[in-house]
Amino acid sequence: MGGETLFGRIWNLHRIKPLGGGVDLLFVDRHLVHDLEAGPRLAALAARGLPVLRPDLTFATPDHAVVTTPGRATAATAAAADGTTSAGSLLADMRRRTAAAGIKLFDLGEPGQGIVHVIGPELGLSLPGLLIVCGDSHTCTHGGLGALAFGIGSSEVEHVLATQSLRQSRPATLRLRIDGRRAPGVGAKDLMLYAIGRFGTAAARGHAIEYAGAAVVALDVEARLTLCNLSIEMGAKIGMIAPDSTVFEYIAGRHYAPKGAQWEPAVAAWSALASDADAVFDRELCVDAAAVAPQITWGTSPQDVVGIDAVVPDPDAVGDPALRRSRRAALDYMGLSPGQRLEGTPIDWVFIGSCTNGRLSDLREAAAVVRGRRVAARVNAWVVPGSENVRRAARAEGLDKIFLEAGFQWREPGCSLCLGANGELIPPGQRSVSTTNRNFVGRQGPGARTHIASPATAAAAAIAGAIADVRKLPPAQVR
Amino acid sequence: MAQPFRPLTAILAPLPRANVDTEVIIPIGRLISHRRGTLGPFCFEPWRYLPDGSPDPQFALNEPRYAGARILLGGANFGCGSSREAAVWALWDLGIRCVIAESFGDIFRANCFQNGLLPVTLDAATLAWLTTWAGARRPPLLGVDLQHSRLLAAGRSIPFVIDPERRTALLEGLDDIGLTLKSLADIRTFIRRDLATRPWAQSAGGG
Numbered sequence: 244m245g246g247e248t249l250f251g252r253i254w255n256l257h258r259i260k261p262l263g264g265g266v267d268l269l270f271v272d273r274h275l276v277h278d279l280e281a282g283p284r285l286a287a288l289a290a291r292g293l294p295v296l297r298p299d300l301t302f303a304t305p306d307h308a309v310v311t312t313p314g315r316a317t318a319a320t321a322a323a324a325d326g327t328t329s330a331g332s333l334l335a336d337m338r339r340r341t342a343a344a345g346i347k348l349f350d351l352g353e354p355g356q357g358i359v360h361v362i363g364p365e366l367g368l369s370l371p372g373l374l375i376v377c378g379d380s381h382t383c384t385h386g387g388l389g390a391l392a393f394g395i396g397s398s399e400v401e402h403v404l405a406t407q408s409l410r411q412s413r414p415a416t417l418r419l420r421i422d423g424r425r426a427p428g429v430g431a432k433d434l435m436l437y438a439i440g441r442f443g444t445a446a447a448r449g450h451a452i453e454y455a456g457a458a459v460v461a462l463d464v465e466a467r468l469t470l471c472n473l474s475i476e477m478g479a480k481i482g483m484i485a486p487d488s489t490v491f492e493y494i495a496g497r498h499y500a501p502k503g504a505q506w507e508p509a510v511a512a513w514s515a516l517a518s519d520a521d522a523v524f525d526r527e528l529c530v531d532a533a534a535v536a537p538q539i540t541w542g543t544s545p546q547d548v549v550g551i552d553a554v555v556p557d558p559d560a561v562g563d564p565a566l567r568r569s570r571r572a573a574l575d576y577m578g579l580s581p582g583q584r585l586e587g588t589p590i591d592w593v594f595i596g597s598c599t600n601g602r603l604s605d606l607r608e609a610a611a612v613v614r615g616r617r618v619a620a621r622v623n624a625w626v627v628p629g630s631e632n633v634r635r636a637a638r639a640e641g642l643d644k645i646f647l648e649a650g651f652q653w654r655e656p657g658c659s660l661c662l663g664a665n666g667e668l669i670p671p672g673q674r675s676v677s678t679t680n681r682n683f684v685g686r687q688g689p690g691a692r693t694h695i696a697s698p699a700t701a702a703a704a705a706i707a708g709a710i711a712d713v714r715k716l717p718p719a720q721v722r
Numbered sequence: 723m724a725q726p727f728r729p730l731t732a733i734l735a736p737l738p739r740a741n742v743d744t745e746v747i748i749p750i751g752r753l754i755s756h757r758r759g760t761l762g763p764f765c766f767e768p769w770r771y772l773p774d775g776s777p778d779p780q781f782a783l784n785e786p787r788y789a790g791a792r793i794l795l796g797g798a799n800f801g802c803g804s805s806r807e808a809a810v811w812a813l814w815d816l817g818i819r820c821v822i823a824e825s826f827g828d829i830f831r832a833n834c835f836q837n838g839l840l841p842v843t844l845d846a847a848t849l850a851w852l853t854t855w856a857g858a859r860r861p862p863l864l865g866v867d868l869q870h871s872r873l874l875a876a877g878r879s880i881p882f883v884i885d886p887e888r889r890t891a892l893l894e895g896l897d898d899i900g901l902t903l904k905s906l907a908d909i910r911t912f913i914r915r916d917l918a919t920r921p922w923a924q925s926a927g928g929g
């Protein structure tokens with residue numbers, strides 16, 4: 244019999260009891276709640292006359308539906324106070340109900356506010372070995388720290404609020420090895436888009452992914468979060484990486500992280516989580532990092548992706564008729580033709596942000612491209628920091644100035660153009676290069692055409708006014 | 723809380739596309755402005771209507787022969803993408819009680835069970851047969867017999883596999899929260915034991 248996996252160890256640690264039929268009752272260590280769920284779910288719980296079992300393990304923040312207009316705190320507060328907008332009443336409801344339940348809320352303008360998957364790691368709420376859930380599919384992000392983290396539906400959010408537990412059937416395991424060295428200009432986002440393009444958006448359905456290999460170990464913590472964030476786009480609810488000293492150094496001193504006498508035993512326990520050398524996975528996949536170029540999507544699924552220097556693939560070249568039809572429909576929606584070079588395709592919008600690429604290292608990467616240059620005249624370019632703390636740290640480094648001087652908008656933290664739930668939308672037919680994770684039909688607004696890419700590639704597109712290869716940008720004249 | 727799943731004989735509408743995502747099933751904007759129970763008109767909105775707001779005759783669910791469909795036939799990876807449970811609510815509000823597909827997004831599938839909507843997984847060959855059958859038959863009335871885990875298509879009985887616990891919960895409309903609250907003592911025991919071995923895990927804020 245083979246050894247235990249990272250996933251299996253953490254799952255077993257959280258098993259309260261088996262419920263039969265392959266379903267386990269699992270204990271939840273951290274429950275993150277955002278503005279689309281907090282008010283409605285707490286209301287539903289109250290209607291059943293049930294209390295929140297562990298408000299001390301539940302943390303809330305508004306991110307999905309808040310506007311990110313500079314100086315918004317006052318405007319949003321006003322809207323919330325009179326409940327005139329749906330988003331405003333969601334926020335007002337969230338404030339009232341989290342306060343009544345004794346749940347910590349990181350509110351607008353406060354350190355700690357931000358996209359749930361950015362604030363969890365940043366505040367030390369997300370730790371190795373924890374079971375973390377949130378009513379959002381990108382909860383897999385937290386697996387970058389070695390946590391077992393996954394997204395849940397609304398009923399399950401209610402279930403966790405009431406019982407601090409979940410009924411779950413155990414997924415199979417899949418190890419994705421990424422070996423080799425990344426070329427310059429290639430980041431975690433590119434590695435993962437490449438893997439999704441190669442294996443497909445359903446490849447890891449029903450599996451928990453463990454990322455391993457030299458190219459994974461070489462990633463810093465924020466890049467690991469980006470990698471795990473995209474697990475759901477390969478079909479997996481869970482993606483994780485064995486915690487190591489890189490992670491422990493990142494966690495040390497964070498606000499909610501273990502301190503004092505608790506630190507050493509915690510690190511000892513985290514160090515013992517990694518998969519055994521003889522652990523057996525249900526499936527194994529491999530990618531060579533050295534083969535990966537900066538990636539860009541051309542269609543309406545994250546698997547519709549190619550290297551930045553490639554041409555739009557021909558739907559007629561695929562054998563499967565259903566796939567051929569869906570690729571034709573995608574090209575139609577995107578306003579692209581087979582064989583067309585993506586590089587040089589004019590764009591209207593650039594969005595840098597989201598739980599995939601809205602962290603400090605992402606803003607640094609984009610700023611390094613933007614510094615000393617100007618956004619092309621026709622392009623609306625936005626930077627939306629992933630959290631209030633990211634915003635403040637970036638300002639302290641002067642990144643806001645670099646973006647503003649180049650002609651970017653520098654906005655308040657939230658999900659913003661990633662899903663357009665806050666009224667911030669890309670107009671129909673307009674084309675955006677976005678550091679987000681989904682290019683679905685209508686995701687950034689009805690008729691919006693989204694190309695997903697890394698922060699460096701998005702920044703290069705803003706400067707060029709067209710899809711561009713960041714590796715070919717001439718050196719900037721530093722002013 | 724879910725309603726018990728009753729025996730069903732209803733029109734089957736084919737939507738044989740792969741990777742139908744929850745964003746297309748219910749756009750986020752509608753979900754913010756409209757309540758559960760009223761989402762039917764916005765289900766599949768990006769595909770269902772022409773730019774002038776009239777129904778797109780090309781879209782299967784708009785074809786007269788599939789009017790009133792309560793069973794939907796999808797492709798592979800149906801319900802991928804966002805975890806929004808409103809995707810299931812929107813299908814429910816549209817009248818759909820059963821979705822048949824080659825495979826489902828994991829979170830969407832779990833959400834179906836929470837709301838009394840039956841997700842049936844079939845192999846690609848059977849699915850292709852059903853799609854052709856639904857296209858040729860007028861009206862394409864399909865029977866869903868959950869008790870015996872089978873579909874009934876004009877004389878042909880198609881078995882499907884479903885976890886027995888899930889089947890019982892669907893048939894009886896059992897509520898997960900109610901069930902788990904019966905295990906509250908076990909949860910509290912776990913918490914006590916766990917506190918001794920992983921004190922940092924249960925005290926956000928550290929020492």
Ligand code: SF4
Pocket residue numbers: 306307358359360379381597598599657658661662679680
């Ligand atoms: S940034 Fe986008 S993907 Fe991430 S939580 Fe917000 S809406 Fe979801």
